[in-house]
Amino acid sequence: MHPSIQLGNEVRAALRIRSRIATKDLYEIIGRPAPMAQARFIVKPAGVAFFHVVDRRTGKARGFRRDHNEACALARRLEQQE
Incomplete structure (x- = not known):
């Protein structure tokens, strides 16, 4: 895989992880249960x-x-x- 494509994939994976963490933190702050993940x-x-x-x-x-x-x-x- 081309290095620039690999770098882009790694950046997007890191952003997805940060997004999930931020969503989890938001639901904890407002005191509501987080939505359930859908089945694959x-x-x-x-x-x-x-x-x-x-x-x-x-x-x-x-x-x-x-x-x-x-x-x-x-x-x-x-x-x-x-």
Whole structure:
């Protein structure tokens, strides 16, 4: 990767971290609970009898199951691995 691209990625990662810290501090100051983080993997129906487990960041399917409960279990398992 080109050094300027790498530097830009590192700067953006640091800004994301600082943004999360500032948001957390703001909610502590105002005395309200911080919003819950959204799940990375979601289950979407795909056809008549299939459910896809989709990564929200990339929009790509990471797996599929015929049963909704099994698809949800796969999504939880993938969430724990990441």
